[in-house]
Amino acid sequence: MxxxxxxxxxxxxxxxxxxxxxxxxxxxxxxxxxxxxxxxxxxxxxxxxxxxxxxxxxxxxxxxxxxxxxxxxxxxxxxxxxxxxxxxxxxxxxxxxxxxxxxxxxxxxxxxxxxxxxxxxxxxxxxSLAAERRRIRLYHQDAYNNLMEDGSVLYDIEWEKDNNKVLSDSTRVESIELVLPPHANHQGNTFGGQIMAWMENVANISASRLCRTHATLKSVDMFKFRGPSTVGDRLLFRAIVNNTFQKSVEVGVRVEAFNCEEWTLAKGRHINSAFLIYQAMNSKGEYIPFPRIKASTKDSIRRFQGAIARRKIRVARKYMFLPKLEKPISHPWQKSNQAYLSYNNIAKLTVLAANDGWELSSTLPNIRIFTFEDRDILSIKVEMQVRVQPKQAYYLLSDLGLRPNWDMHYLSCEVLETAGEDDKIFHITCPPVKQS
CATH class of the missing domain: 3.10.129.10 (Hotdog Thioesterase)
Incomplete structure (x- = not known):
């Protein structure tokens, strides 16, 4: 077409x-x-x-x-x-x-x-990939429920100290559309594409209210069609910002359909749901950060946490199906370049750790996990608070071979080759990643 x-x-x-x-x-x-x-x-x-x-x-x-x-x-x-x-x-x-x-x-x-x-x-x-995508769709709700139940997307009270936060209810948008014959498809049902267009419209208004400028749709997490509607139905669209992630925002949209009798009784049918991701640019064409969202009610906290869970699923899905890069993102180690590699690794890690773009991904008792995404590279940073003497902490951290003694994510850590007085090449084995 x-x-x-x-x-x-x-x-x-x-x-x-x-x-x-x-x-x-x-x-x-x-x-x-x-x-x-x-x-x-x-x-x-x-x-x-x-x-x-x-x-x-x-x-x-x-x-x-x-x-x-x-x-x-x-x-x-x-x-x-x-x-x-x-x-x-x-x-x-x-x-x-x-x-x-x-x-x-x-x-x-x-x-x-x-x-x-x-x-x-x-x-x-x-x-072949269609079967994998279908498996992910069928597992999507289970994965979402697992993330919500395992406590890794808790609402961090530290966010409440941010004075620039905006109440999520201030981004709420409601709109009503009457389904007319031009809105119906050849089967007599409301055209699915028309419903998606109406959903995008209210979601865009919601995102724009938050950033006070025109938002641009960047991705769609999912449009889910739960039931049909026909000519004569009144469609009620509700949109609200669920959460913000630095320079992007997730907006949730819910659609209910009413016939004449249901409209009088205020008993609608939930027919559609969607989660849309928006970004906004300034006059220079640069993406601008969104204000933080304050979840003030039990329902808004649930939506706040749900947005984090869905983002984790999106990131995992994105990197699962990421095509192979034309050039390697790492350089093979050789005796001739080991000094340069050592310097480059330390410099890159230092700069990466100091970057302002780290986003809090999840919290557990004494543990906070951050993510940083730059183009097609995802970095993860874990902070853990422990009570230990400085001398003992230095001893444990200075020898990577001791890491299996205190890090549950390391099964073994063996030296394959000593590249220099301070540089070693290790072979690390880790347990299977928990599926959630």
């Missing part, structure tokens, strides 16, 4: 509004799903959207979608969005997304999907 970006598709800056490509993405993906299934399909979820470029007036948006893998009555559809400028050669990648569609039963009979025909090595790769 290809579209030309016109002024009515754009915001005040002449950039394509984020809701518009979400509508085009859902339409294209639905066409691909129904072509494979041969029957009507409905959107179950849309996730893993990372937006890298923004289209402008006059540019062309090209969207490609194909079924990566069917699973009985559901399937994963991969979507690739690119933009091209008529005055320039080539295309620029905008985003990649993955949608899950479910076949609609014919009467009372379920429609089971036929397998896809794999023709290229890329098809085989996407087919």
């Amino acid at each position: 290809c579209h030309t970006v016109y002024p009515w598709h754009c915001d005040h800056r002449g950039e394509l509004s984020a809701g518009q490509p979400l509508m085009w993405i859902d339409t294209t993906a639905c066409l691909a799903a129904e072509r494979h299934a041969g029957v009507s399909c409905v959107t179950a979820s849309v996730d893993d959207i990372q937006i890298e470029q923004t289209a402008r007036v006059g540019q062309h948006v090209c969207i490609k979608a194909k079924v990566n893998r069917p699973f009985n009555t559901s399937m994963e559809v991969g979507i690739k969005v690119e933009i091209e400028d008529p005055s320039k050669e080539g295309q620029k990648h905008v985003c990649t997304a993955f949608s899950t569609y479910v076949t609609k039963p014919v009467g009372s009979t379920k429609v089971y999907l036929k397998p896809v025909r794999l023709q290229s090595s890329q098809d085989h790769l996407e087919y």
Whole structure:
């Protein structure tokens, strides 16, 4: 599917509004799903959207979608969005997304999907990865619950001392939309892409209230479709900022549908949920930090902690499927460069430790864990408070071989080669990482 970006598709800056490509993405993906299934399909979820470029007036948006893998009555559809400028050669990648569609039963009979025909090595790769992504989707709620229950996303009372914090309730946005015939798809249900566009609109307003400038959608954690709505329904959208992470913010959106009777009784149906990530730029094109959020109620603390848990899952997912870099991020050790490597390691670690961008990721009794993300490199810093004599602490820390005696994450630490008086090469074994 290809579209030309016109002024009515754009915001005040002449950039394509984020809701518009979400509508085009859902339409294209639905066409691909129904072509494979041969029957009507409905959107179950849309996730893993990372937006890298923004289209402008006059540019062309090209969207490609194909079924990566069917699973009985559901399937994963991969979507690739690119933009091209008529005055320039080539295309620029905008985003990649993955949608899950479910076949609609014919009467009372379920429609089971036929397998896809794999023709290229890329098809085989996407087919395999689709199974992994499905496993992650199915495990997502369990992983989220585990993180919330193990106490690693506690609300740190130290944050309350920040005088620049903003009450999360001040970012609350509510909006009502009446579903009209133009908003319905060819099946008579509210078009999924339209709902996503409305959700993005209220989420954008919520994020903008916090940063006092225009926020830009950077990624979508997940759009989850819980139930249908039809023409005549009133849709109530609620958006609120859950948490901020230095230069990004997570906004949660909830959608409830009401028919006329439900509207009178104020008993809605929860049909959609989403978590969207925004950033904001200053006049120089630099990303600006967001104010901290103060969680003042039990519900806001739950959302605050939930945002941290979801961010951990996003980071883990991102680095799990990160493509191999063209160049190594480390240099092989050799006798000829050991002095340079030693200096470089110490210098880089010192600068890294002193960086102001460390974010508190989780807290445990006497332990605080921080993360720092720079491009595609994730660094982790752990601070632990212990009661021990300075002499004993120096003795334990000065010899890496003693670390298994006090660090539960080290099973063994053996010297492979002595590179110099103060430099050694160690072989370290660690236990399996706890899955949560």
